Amino acid sequence: MNRGRVFSGARPTGRQHLGNYLGAIQNYVSLQEAYECIYCIVDIHALTTLEDTDRLQENIHEMMLDWLAAGLDPQKSILFVQSDVPEVMELYTLLGMLTPLGWLTRVPTFKEKARMQPHNINYGLVGYPVLMTADIALYRADTIPVGEDQLPHLELAREIMRRFNHLFGETFPEPRAKLTQFPLVLGLDGARKMSKSYNNYIELAASPEETLKRVMTAVTDPARRYRSDPGRPEVCNVYSLHHFFTAPRLDEIASQCRAAEIGCVDCKKLLAQGINAALEPFRHRRAELAARPQHVVEVLNDGARRAQAIAAQTLAEVKERMGLMPGAAR
Ligand code: SF4
Numbered sequence: 001m002n003r004g005r006v007f008s009g010a011r012p013t014g015r016q017h018l019g020n021y022l023g024a025i026q027n028y029v030s031l032q033e034a035y036e037c038i039y040c041i042v043d044i045h046a047l048t049t050l051e052d053t054d055r056l057q058e059n060i061h062e063m064m065l066d067w068l069a070a071g072l073d074p075q076k077s078i079l080f081v082q083s084d085v086p087e088v089m090e091l092y093t094l095l096g097m098l099t100p101l102g103w104l105t106r107v108p109t110f111k112e113k114a115r116m117q118p119h120n121i122n123y124g125l126v127g128y129p130v131l132m133t134a135d136i137a138l139y140r141a142d143t144i145p146v147g148e149d150q151l152p153h154l155e156l157a158r159e160i161m162r163r164f165n166h167l168f169g170e171t172f173p174e175p176r177a178k179l180t181q182f183p184l185v186l187g188l189d190g191a192r193k194m195s196k197s198y199n200n201y202i203e204l205a206a207s208p209e210e211t212l213k214r215v216m217t218a219v220t221d222p223a224r225r226y227r228s229d230p231g232r233p234e235v236c237n238v239y240s241l242h243h244f245f246t247a248p249r250l251d252e253i254a255s256q257c258r259a260a261e262i263g264c265v266d267c268k269k270l271l272a273q274g275i276n277a278a279l280e281p282f283r284h285r286r287a288e289l290a291a292r293p294q295h296v297v298e299v300l301n302d303g304a305r306r307a308q309a310i311a312a313q314t315l316a317e318v319k320e321r322m323g324l325m326p327g328a329a330r
Pocket of ligand 1: 233
């Protein structure tokens with residue numbers, strides 16, 4: 001079977017939360033069965049917005065523990081850290097030579113990031129899509145899992161690769177989007193996407209007690225002020241989270257809420273129980289992995305070695321096509 005090659009990268013954000021799991025990691029795990037997958041922790045990308053790198057290595061380690069415990073399998077996928085394969089920087093530079101600046105400055109995320117960190121509009125921020133293109137092109141990935149909002153980024157990567165192919169000959173397969181309907185997982189504030197930046201998250205690796213404590217802080221139906229008030233599950237984020245963790249009881253919870261037969265405290269306890277039950281096997285595996293820190297190092301080293309074998313071949317071909325012939329007699 002000629003399986004396509006998937007590439008996806010994620011920033012080293014440390015311990016993962018429910019939003020990461022439901023929105024990306026679950027999908028990564030299932031893609032392993034049908035594709036040759038390359039998953040990368042993109043530490044160089046992180047430097048475009050990170051000012052403090054003290055915890056970078058710890059974050060990489062913790063994130064990889066979560067990935068492995070969630071079912072990413074180094075026997076099936078290549079798992080590695082972006083900077084461990086330095087060829088990506090060389091390809092990034094080379095692709096930068098053929099990417100018009102205008103393509104980059106009109107990218108909406110660049111404008112947004114520039115607005116968010118006006119004191120640090122660095123060169124890397126503008127070049128971000130070129131580095132992303134280099135990530136995909138280096139491994140000649142042909143399938144990229146994306147949500148609808150990321151389609152413009154992928155289109156830009158395709159344009160850069162098309163330009164290279166046009167100028168220097170067919171080298172890169174144009175990657176196709178593998179559109180995935182990622183569920184929108186709101187944070188405990190019920191207003192914004194679950195994210196570490198908003199401190200509205202529940203970590204996958206949290207203890208059952210911590211999970212309960214976090215769930216208890218969740219915003220519910222704001223119109224339900226007293227236990228005797230009927231609630232509106234359709235506007236309550238606790239109810240949305242029940243979809244993922246207590247699905248067989250959804251109808252029952254909704255009708256009890258509308259009839260004020262269940263209070264929000266009990267409803268949250270039910271949700272915390274559901275989350276804890278669903279994550280119990282994950283947490284068990286994670287604890288086992290955490291007891292062997294060398295294992296993560298070995299997985300990442302092996303992943304980097306396998307990724308580099310592909311990268312070196314691509315880069316040699318790119319340089320030759322561009323007329324760069326290291327060691328040539330001149
Ligand atoms: Fe939300 Fe549950 Fe309270 Fe209803 S009972 S408002 S679904 S937390």
